Amino acid sequence: MKQFLSFVVKEAKHIVRDKRTMLILFGMPVVLMLLFGFAITTDVKNVRTVIVTSQMDHQTRQAVDRLASSEYFDVIATVPTPQEAELLIRHQQADLAVIFGHDFGSKHTGIQLMVDGADPNMAQQWTSYAQGVISNSQHLSPISQKLLYNPQMKSAYNFVPAIMGMLLMLICAMMTSISVVREKEKGTMEVLLVSPVRPLMVIIAKAVPYLVLAFAILVVILLMARYVLGVPLAGSLLWIIVVSVIYILLALSLGLLISNVAQTQLVALLMSAMVLLMPVVMLSGMLFPVESMPVVLQWLSAIVPPRYYISAMRKLMIMGVGIREVAHEVSVLSGMTAVLLFIALKKFNVRLE
Numbered sequence: 001m002k003q004f005l006s007f008v009v010k011e012a013k014h015i016v017r018d019k020r021t022m023l024i025l026f027g028m029p030v031v032l033m034l035l036f037g038f039a040i041t042t043d044v045k046n047v048r049t050v051i052v053t054s055q056m057d058h059q060t061r062q063a064v065d066r067l068a069s070s071e072y073f074d075v076i077a078t079v080p081t082p083q084e085a086e087l088l089i090r091h092q093q094a095d096l097a098v099i100f101g102h103d104f105g106s107k108h109t110g111i112q113l114m115v116d117g118a119d120p121n122m123a124q125q126w127t128s129y130a131q132g133v134i135s136n137s138q139h140l141s142p143i144s145q146k147l148l149y150n151p152q153m154k155s156a157y158n159f160v161p162a163i164m165g166m167l168l169m170l171i172c173a174m175m176t177s178i179s180v181v182r183e184k185e186k187g188t189m190e191v192l193l194v195s196p197v198r199p200l201m202v203i204i205a206k207a208v209p210y211l212v213l214a215f216a217i218l219v220v221i222l223l224m225a226r227y228v229l230g231v232p233l234a235g236s237l238l239w240i241i242v243v244s245v246i247y248i249l250l251a252l253s254l255g256l257l258i259s260n261v262a263q264t265q266l267v268a269l270l271m272s273a274m275v276l277l278m279p280v281v282m283l284s285g286m287l288f289p290v291e292s293m294p295v296v297l298q299w300l301s302a303i304v305p306p307r308y309y310i311s312a313m314r315k316l317m318i319m320g321v322g323i324r325e326v327a328h329e330v331s332v333l334s335g336m337t338a339v340l341l342f343i344a345l346k347k348f349n350v351r352l353e
Helices: 002-017 019-039 058-069 082-090 120-136 156-186 189-193 199-227 237-261 265-283 295-301 305-319 323-352
Strands: 047-052 073-079 096-100 111-115
Touching (some): 002 019, 002 199, 047 058, 047 082, 047 120, 058 073, 058 096, 058 120, 073 082, 073 120, 082 096, 096 120, 111 120, 156 199, 156 237, 156 265, 156 305, 199 237, 237 265, 237 323, 265 295, 265 305, 305 323
Parallel strands (some): 047 073
């Protein structure tokens, strides 16, 4: 046991001494959390709006004032014809035009929305928000709606669990694979394998520090999510940690499997990027709903582990459900962990022979 602990301490010291590795391990999560939390957002705010009307009666003025006073729209101009509004949108000087008909003041009808559709998702959101604001400015009873779990419609609620899934997978798998391959390049792996400690225990000892670091990164992400981005931790913190630990073990197993195939650190990095980065971003549901993908890509996404972790974290953190509601995700992640760990250790034994 002392020899095993000495290997763990040796690997931990090696990681701590490498300033570039520490910068990647803790700098990248902080930067990406701030980037996705504040800079990359789908929140509707300050939409540049043009008002099209030939007469500014009381009802029209009331609707325009309500648009201007909301945090969603910024009325930048009033023009008499739709052609002028379209010209402003084409020149990228406006995002949305609200066209009021001649009979709007008397019949409360005759409104047309002209929107920049280059980004269909944002265009749909702008249209929905504008319709809601204008309908509330009339004497008609507005449609009552209740948004569950995310009443402010903050994009951080959606991005934070996705960032957790991406970071933990990339950091754990990539760093573990590089750690083992580094020993191969330096020619020290043979020295470690002939030590009194069993070869598999050597590999496990090299993975333990990354498990601890991944847990520390998880704590940093959760603290930033709660106190910097304002994302709630509605569910049980214990189950969030338990599911995350299972996912971290899965990532470490995948990193060990990559290290068995790669012979150099560059190859390990390239394999990690090809096998992990693109599938995590495109097929995990991080940016695009899995249900909206073609059937073939939905089948491919079924073998992408972050898909299940992100889904579980969204349910636990945002919806506040119990462990029973994420039993499917947990069982899939556990099964994947067992399979990957078995294959990785089996291939490692074969290489030793």
